[in-house]
Amino acid sequence: MIGANIQKINQEIGSNVRLIAVSKTKPVEALLEAYQAGQKLFGENKVQELVVKYESLPKDIEWHFIGHLQSNKIKYIAPIVSLIHSVDSLKLLQTINKEGQKINRIIPCLLQIFIASEETKFGLNQNELCVIIEEWKKGNLANIEMKGLMGMASNVNDTNQIEKEFTILKILYDETKAKYFSDIDSFNELSMGMSGDYAIAIKAGSTLVRVGSSIFGSR
Ligand SMILES: *Cc1c(COP(=O)(O)O)cnc(C)c1O
Numbered sequence: 127m128i129g130a131n132i133q134k135i136n137q138e139i140g141s142n143v144r145l146i147a148v149s150k151t152k153p154v155e156a157l158l159e160a161y162q163a164g165q166k167l168f169g170e171n172k173v174q175e176l177v178v179k180y181e182s183l184p185k186d187i188e189w190h191f192i193g194h195l196q197s198n199k200i201k202y203i204a205p206i207v208s209l210i211h212s213v214d215s216l217k218l219l220q221t222i223n224k225e226g227q228k229i230n231r232i233i234p235c236l237l238q239i240f241i242a243s244e245e246t247k248f249g250l251n252q253n254e255l256c257v258i259i260e261e262w263k264k265g266n267l268a269n270i271e272m273k274g275l276m277g278m279a280s281n282v283n284d285t286n287q288i289e290k291e292f293t294i295l296k297i298l299y300d301e302t303k304a305k306y307f308s309d310i311d312s313f314n315e316l317s318m319g320m321s322g323d324y325a326i327a328i329k330a331g332s333t334l335v336r337v338g339s340s341i342f343g344s345r
Contacts, residue, residue, distance in 0.1 A: 127343075128156060128159045128160050128163065128341060128342060129159065129160070129162070129163030131340060131341045131342075132145070132147065132160060132163050132164070132165050132341055133163065135324075135337060135340060135341065138325070139324065139328055139335060140328075142333070143328055143332060143333055143334070143335060144167060144333065144334050144335075145165070145167065145335055145337060146167045146168065146169040146190050146192075146317075146334060146335065146336045146337065147160050147165050147167065147168050147169065147337065147338070147341050147342070148168075148169040148170075148171075148192065148320075148336050148337060148338030148341075148342075149168050149169065149170060149179070149338070149342060150169070150170050150171045150172065150175065150193075150338065150345070151175075151345045152342045152345075154179060154182050154183060156342055157179060157183060158183065160341065160342075161183065161184060161187065166186060166187055166188055167187075167188045167190060167208075168187055168188070168189055168190065169189075169190040169191075169192045169211075169336050169338075170189065170190070170191060170192065170193070171191070171192050171193025171194075172193060173191075173195070173196075173199040173202050173203055174199075174202075176189055176191060176203055176206075176207070177202050177203065177206070180206050188208035188209075189203075189206055189207050189208055190207070190208055190209045190210075190211060190336075191203055191207050191209070191210045191211065191212065192211045192212055192276075192336055193212060194212060194214070194248055195210065195212055195213075195218060197217070197218060197221040200218075200221055200222050200225045201225050201228075204222070204225040204226060204228075204229055204231065204233060205229055205231065207233070208234065209234045209235070209236065209273060209315075210222065210233065210234070210235045210236065211236045211238065211276040211317050211334075211336070212236075212238045212248065212276065213235045213236065213237050213238060213258075214237075214238045214248045214249055214250055215250070215254075216254070216257060216258050216261060219235065219258060219262075219267060219270060220267070222235060222269075222270060223266075223267045223268070223269045223270050224269075226269030226270065227268075227269050231269065232268075232269050232270070232271050233269060233270060233271065234271040234273045235270055235271065235272065235273060236273050236274050236275055236276040236315060236317055237250055237255055237258060237259075237272075237274075237275055237276070238250060238275075238276045238277065238278075239251075239252075239255065239275050239276070239277045239295055239298060240277075241277040241278070241279060241291040241292070241294055241295050242277075242278055242279055242280040242281075242291060243280045243282075243287070243291075244280055244281065247278055249277065249278075252298065255275075255298070255302065259272070259302065259306050263306060271312060272307070272310075272312070272313050273312060273313060273314070273315045274299065274313055274314060274315030274316050274317065274333070275295060275298065275299045275302065275315075275316055275317070276316075276317035276318065277291070277292070277295040277317075277318050278318075278320070279291040279292055279318070279323055279326075279327075281322075285323075285326060288323050288326050289326050289329075289330065292318055292319075292323075292326060292327050292330035292331075292332070293330050295316070295318055295330075296316065296330050296331040299316045299331070314333070315333050315334055316331055316332055316333050316334070317332070317333070317334040317335075317336065318330070318332045318334075318335070319332045319335035319336065319337075320335070320336055320337060320338070321337050321338060321339045321340035321341075324337055
């Protein structure tokens with residue numbers, strides 16, 4: 127089932143978008159099944175769980191951290207994470223930078239933008255985004271690679287609202303790229319779309335979709 131789900135989703139999303147299999151709460155056996163079907167990108171939202179799965183699975187897997195990240199836990203994922211999607215404060219980014227310095231690694235990060243109507247979701251506003259990028263531009267965050275932006279739409283049935291939120295994020299991404307990264311090719315990822323809304327996200331310009339339950343079943 128898991129392999130067939132991955133194949134089906136890959137056909138839908140096309141070759142310009144990458145699929146992250148969100149495997150949080152799922153056992154290692156389920157991830158191995160996905161891996162054997164060719165899946166190499168996995169997303170986790172808990173540090174401890176990511177580390178345990180990293181240790182027990184093949185080393186050519188790319189691990190993406192997609193959850194709310196606590197500063198004191200960064201050190202555990204700093205050496206092994208391929209991309210942190212969920213940077214939601216300057217303070218957090220400064221700590222990631224410090225952990226990167228300690229192990230002499232440049233850590234790829236996305237800045238998470240608040241686009242939903244729900245207060246429960248994390249993320250930066252436009253002003254906070256500018257402050258962080260200007261800090262990075264000054265050279266004070268040399269162990270951070272700025273890869274792009276991430277966002278989560280509201281958990282609603284209204285597809286117009288979801289489309290609107292993703293479009294706002296895409297416009298912000300384009301503006302940010304033009305203003306700060308026109309000469310920096312590595313700023314090229316827009317992480318948006320989950321099981322319920324990845325088709326809408328891709329239409330709006332997503333490059334990375336984070337899909338869990340449509341691959342592994344409900345949690
Ligand atoms: C759990 C989670 C997903 C995947 O959600 P599904 O609805 O199961 O596809 C995507 N992004 C984040 C940040 C998540 O926490």
